[in-house]
Each structure stands twice: as structure tokens, then as C-alpha cells.
């Protein structure tokens with residue numbers, strides 16, 4: 264598959280790294296992985312409401328990190344903060360530091376459009392454009408002004424990487440809206456891949472899909488982790504256990520004033536978190552006693 268051009272490094276004007284990448288993470292493979300994203304004391308506000316409080320964690324390169332926890336604990340809020348999708352919500356604000364390869368995501372000189380090309384997002388409900396399958400893939404490279412020698416090759420490669428090519432190669436000019444839900448979601452993944460991101464954020468990408476389509480997306484995620492860093496929000500603990508290398512368990516806690524804030528309870532290698540969690544809250548959640 265195609266890999267990003269190392270010369271294509273101009274996300275921002277040159278700026279010194281704010282956080283060193285000294286942290287190294289190891290998952291079940293026992294191998295240390297450099298973090299791609301590092302969160303330091305992250306709180307996310309909607310207006311005056313602090314939805315998520317004091318999150319410290321790092322996401323390793325070429326790994327799948329799952330964010331799990333009960334409804335309203337702030338998983339999607341944290342996910343959206345990783346490519347500044349929260350910028351699009353009036354009143355939303357992030358405090359603390361999120362570094363992408365040591366560079367603050369929220370620094371003034373960062374171009375959020377270029378950032379979202381590098382850190383792409385796949386949503387809960389498949390959202391293809393009302394265009395042909397081909398144009399759904401070609402759209403991103405065209406609007407971002409990517410230098411493309413052969414668009415047909417790029418479209419084919421993205422669809423192959425998203426395990427969709429064989430199903431659609433004879434109907435590339437047909438509407439994407441005529442595909443099944445599972446095919447539409449793989450198309451959305453292909454569309455994300457087409458602009459050559461490094462990180463793919465997925466917000467409950469299988470919740471609208473049946474078990475067969477879900478299995479295909481899970482297999483795809485595992486394959487994509489060879490080339491991409493993936494962060495997934497899921498309500499499905501079995502899915503987190505099946506696909507992810509590391510899992511973060513969030514919960515919502517009520518403060519003295521009676522206000523709920525999302526908090527990271529535990530972040531561990533997935534196997535460890537599901538078999539031998541450090542915290543009782545995690546154990547209660549994964550055994551179904553809570554949440």
C-alpha cells in the first residue's frame with residue numbers, strides 16, 4: 264500500500280516540539296512503541312461544563328487503542344479532541360496539552376484542515392457523499408490538492424486497502440448510497456485512507472452494522488494497524504478485546520457539587536485490562552456489574 268511521503272511534513276510552520284517522545288508503550292507484544300499522540304492533563308469543556316477531567320495517556324504508533332466506558336463518560340469527546348473536531352462545536356474548549364509527534368495540536372500555527380488530513384475520522388453512521396463510489400474516494404485527494412499521478416490507481420489502492428475493491432470494482436460509477444451499510448462504512452474508511460493519514464479515529468464504527476459487516480470491519484482494522492495508528496471508541500467490550508492492543512477505561516464521576524465529569528480510570532495493555540484490571544471500577548464494568 265502507499266505510505267505517506269516523508270517529504271510531506273509541512274503541517275505547520277516549523278516549531279520546536281513541546282513534549283518529548285520519551286514515553287514508550289508496550290502492549291501484549293512486549294515491544295516498546297513510540298507514542299504518536301500524547302495527552303497531558305486534558306480537560307474538555309462545553310461552555311462552563313467540564314465534560315472530561317484530567318486525562319493523561321498516549322497512543323502508540325501502529326497500534327489500536329480502544330476507549331471504552333459507560334454512556335456519557337466522555338469517550339467521543341476525547342476522541343474528537345484528537346483531531347480538533349471539537350473546534351466545530353460552539354463553546355467547546357480543550358485544556359491541557361495534546362501532542363502529535365511532540366507538536367502541540369492546539370498551537371496557533373497548526374492548520375486544522377491539514378491536521379484532519381493526517382488524523383482522519385470515521386463516524387458511527389456511515390456517511391458517504393451522495394456521489395459515485397469513485398468520486399467518494401477521489402474527492403479528498405482533489406480538494407486537498409494532493410499530487411496524484413494516476414487517480415484510478417489511487418482509488419483502486421484505497422478500495423483494496425479497505426477490503427472493498429472486489430465488491431465494487433465493476434460499479435465504480437454507481438452511487439455510493441446504493442451500497443450496503445457495511446460496504447458504505449468500508450467506503451468511508453477507504454475515503455479516509457485516500458488522503459494518506461497517519462492516524463484513523465473511529466467513533467463506534469460498527470454500531471450501525473450487523474455481525475457479519477462488523478466482523479469485516481474488525482478484520483480490516485487489524486490489517487490497517489500495520490500501516491496506521493488507530494483509536495476506536497466502542498461500546499462493545501468484546502470488540503475492544505478482539506481488536507485493540509491497549510484499552511482505556513473511562514467512567515463518569517459526580518463531584519461535590521453533583522456535576523458529572525468523565526475521567527480515565529485505567530489504561531493498560533488490552534489483555535491485562537480484561538483479565539487482571541488494576542481498579543475495582545474497571546472490574547465491575549468489564550464483568551457487567553456496572554454500566
Ligand SMILES: Nc1ncnc2c1ncn2[C@@H]1O[C@H](COP(=O)(O)OP(=O)(O)OP(=O)(O)O)[C@@H](O)[C@H]1O
Pocket residue numbers: 309314332333334335336337338339340341352498525
Ligand atoms: N456538543 C455537546 N454540547 C454539550 N455537551 C456535550 C456535547 N457533546 C457531549 N456533551 C456532554 O459531554 C459528556 C460526554 O459526552 P460524550 O458523548 O463524549 O460521552 P460518550 O462516553 O462518548 O457517550 P456515549 O457512549 O453515550 O456516546 C456528556 O455529559 C454529554 O452530554
